[in-house]
């Protein structure tokens with residue numbers, strides 16, 4: 001029962017490749033995949049690249065070529081929900097694509113053929129990720145100052161092929177989705193595509209995202225700093241704890 005650990009960027013993958021026991025590098029579809037063991041669990045580590053199409057291709061390869069039993073995404077996201085701050089961790093309960101629009105033929109945000117907008121994440125894997133994230137943050141005194149303790153959140157995440165980088169755009173996006181009953185905590189560029197592929201293949205999927213920016217006018221600066229300096233420590237800390245807790 002192999003677990004795929006998927007990230008968009010190498011910094012989001014952290015030191016996981018270096019930590020692999022019996023590492024084996026395989027290239028397929030222009031991507032590098034690393035097979036091996038972490039915490040005694042068989043895993044495949046992969047980089048999706050950025051955006052929904054790249055992520056869907058990678059997830060499809062993981063299902064078809066590697067026959068993985070589940071996919072877990074680890075990476076960063078822009079916080080848009082109230083109180084979702086840089087350094088916090090969000091575990092997705094479900095996903096939607098904020099840039100899909102087949103209206104008026106289908107309701108806004110509905111994925112045609114799927115009967116709705118939202119793709120649900122696996123509750124058991126998500127609970128394990130939330131526990132792992134909480135434990136990681138509790139032991140992260142070096143990452144944060146005592147006044148500004150990072151928090152964990154669980155809820156709706158939204159993906160789209162845009163880096164959301166103004167307060168106006170993120171505010172408009174959040175308000176429009178909220179008016180339709182979608183209370184989005186964070187935005188990123190891959191998760192909903194992976195969730196859709198996993199639904200097609202009947203694979204359990206879960207995602208954990210550390211908040212690198214507030215999807216506002218300083219998002220590009222905050223994102224670059226966070227990815228460079230912090231993201232990999234979160235990835236290592238959360239994924240190792242998650243795999244330890246995952247039944248063998």
Ligand code: ADE
Nearest residue numbers: 076077078163164188215
């Ligand atoms: N990933 C991290 N920050 C993001 C943002 N502001 N927009 C889209 N994806 C992101």
